[in-house]
Amino acid sequence: DTGVSQDPRHKITKRGQNVTFRCDPISEHNRLYWYRQTLGQGPEFLTYFQNEAQLEKSRLLSDRFSAERPKGSFSTLEIQRTEQGDSAMYLCASSLRGLAGTQYFGPGTRLLVL
Amino acid sequence: AQTVTQSQPEMSVQEAETVTLSCTYDTSESDYYLFWYKQPPSRQMILVIRQEAYKQQNATENRFSVNFQKAAKSFSLKISDSQLGDAAMYFCAYTGEKSGGGADGLTFGKGTHLIIQP
Numbered sequence: 001d002t003g004v005s006q007d008p009r010h011k012i013t014k015r016g017q018n019v020t021f022r023c024d025p026i027s028e029h030n031r032l033y034w035y036r037q038t039l040g041q042g043p044e045f046l047t048y049f050q051n052e053a054q055l056e057k058s059r060l061l062s063d064r065f066s067a068e069r070p071k072g073s074f075s076t077l078e079i080q081r082t083e084q085g086d087s088a089m090y091l092c093a094s095s096l097r098g099l100a101g102t103q104y105f106g107p108g109t110r111l112l113v114l
Numbered sequence: 115a116q117t118v119t120q121s122q123p124e125m126s127v128q129e130a131e132t133v134t135l136s137c138t139y140d141t142s143e144s145d146y147y148l149f150w151y152k153q154p155p156s157r158q159m160i161l162v163i164r165q166e167a168y169k170q171q172n173a174t175e176n177r178f179s180v181n182f183q184k185a186a187k188s189f190s191l192k193i194s195d196s197q198l199g200d201a202a203m204y205f206c207a208y209t210g211e212k213s214g215g216g217a218d219g220l221t222f223g224k225g226t227h228l229i230i231q232p
Contacts, residue, residue, distance in 0.1 A: 033219050042118075042205050043159070045219030056219070091159065093220075102149070103220060105159035 002026070004106035006092050012112045013082055020078045021109045025094030032075050033103060034067055035091040036060065043091050049075060050097075082113045116141045118208050120223035127196045128231045134181075135191045135226045137206030146210040148182070149220070150191045154202040162204070165189065193228075201230045 005024045013019050025032050030051050035043035046065070048056045051072035061067075064082075069075040079086055089110050093103035117140045127133035139148070150162040165173045165182050172180050177197075181190045193200055207220040 035219070040224075042207075042222030042224050043220070045221070048219055058219070093159075102147075102161060102164055104161065105151075107158040 004092055004094050004104055006090075006106040006109050008109055009107060010110050010112075012114065014114050015082060015084060017082055018078065018080045019082060019111065020076055021090055021092075021111075023075045023077070023092030023094075023106060025074070025092070026096075026104060029094035029096050029104075030072065031095045031097065031103075032069055033093045033095070034075070034077050035093065037089040037091055037108070038087075046077075079111075082111075084113050087111055087113045116143070116208050116210065116221045118206050118221050118223040120206055120226050122226045123224070124227040124229065126229040126231060127193075129196055129198060131196055132192060132194045133196055133228065135193075135204050135206075135228070137189045137191070137223055139187050139189065139206070139208050139221075141187070141208065141210065143210040146208060148180075148189045149207040149209075150178070150180070150189075151205045151207060151222075152200075152202045153205065153225075159205070163191065196230050198230050198232060201228055203227055 007022045032049045034046040037043040045058050046061050047067050049069040052069050064080045067077045089108045091108045092106045095103045119138045146167045148165045152160045152162050163173050163175045163178050177194045179192045203225045205225045206223040209220050
């Protein structure tokens with residue numbers, strides 16, 4: 001049983017560059033979530049997929065952010081024209097509808113924008 | 115909008131003792147779920163315990179139990195026989211089930227840093 005995996009685990013980039021993160025959910029889970037966590041805070045919801053459909057987006061997800069989940073399997077989160085304020089841990093979680101909201105988290109991708 | 119409040123930024127307990135972490139939430143929904151997650155330093159978020167709002171019985175998982183007071187919108191976590199491995203950030207989280215089969219992301223509190231004194 002492999003849990004949620006994320007790649008890369010760490011990313012350092014310069015301001016203005018584009019970055020892309022990948023999340024592989026638990027294989028039978030049809031729901032996938034992205035969160036952002038800054039130092040000393042709890043995670044904040046960004047967006048949610050059910051299968052390949054992106055069903056909800058937070059106000060935190062600016063136009064520079066885009067997420068996809070082709071074929072309802074893995075998901076990617078892209079940040080264009082990164083800003084220093086984008087520095088954070090980006091967490092992915094997955095769930096199965098039958099578990100009524102219980103989400104299982106990956107290890108996260110820590111982004112540092114210089 | 116739903117909010118989750120954890121009023122204890124840090125708690126300290128002696129090994130083998132019992133500690134209670136507080137959480138309150140605000141919602142107008144009647145059907146929802148509450149969770150406690152543990153995040154050890156530099157490690158991933160782990161589910162500790164979950165509670166369905168429609169269940170009056172408090173959830174228990176080994177040394178972890180909750181005190182769910184629906185009317186007071188309170189959801190505290192009790193850790194019995196504390197162990198060194200319990201040291202972590204603990205987050206209280208909420209999610210509701212929207213009508214039509216949709217789902218909310220989790221709303222988290224700011225966390226409580228739990229220190230275990232040997």
